Amino acid sequence: MKILYFLGTITILFIIYIEFSVGSILFRPNSSGKISMNLYSLLGFLMNPFYKRDLWNWNTLDINYAFVILYSVFLYYMC
Numbered sequence: 001m002k003i004l005y006f007l008g009t010i011t012i013l014f015i016i017y018i019e020f021s022v023g024s025i026l027f028r029p030n031s032s033g034k035i036s037m038n039l040y041s042l043l044g045f046l047m048n049p050f051y052k053r054d055l056w057n058w059n060t061l062d063i064n065y066a067f068v069i070l071y072s073v074f075l076y077y078m079c
Helices: 002-021 039-050 058-063 065-078
Strands: 027-029 035-037
Touching: 002 058, 002 065, 039 065, 058 065
Parallel strands: none
Antiparallel strands: 027 035
């Protein structure tokens, strides 16, 4: 059960990081020009590394959700 809390925390921190690093992933302007939450865009960005190879290079590993989760689980079990 502790690992679920750990992964939830990692996911929330990752979302905050990509929102500041990449920008306009979760909060983006809608059709009326107001900033709103776009969960579809966030889920698409999180799932991108599972079917695209663009995020699997040294420069983009920090915004690769699959890599961050795998690395976090590795660290969780090593410590």
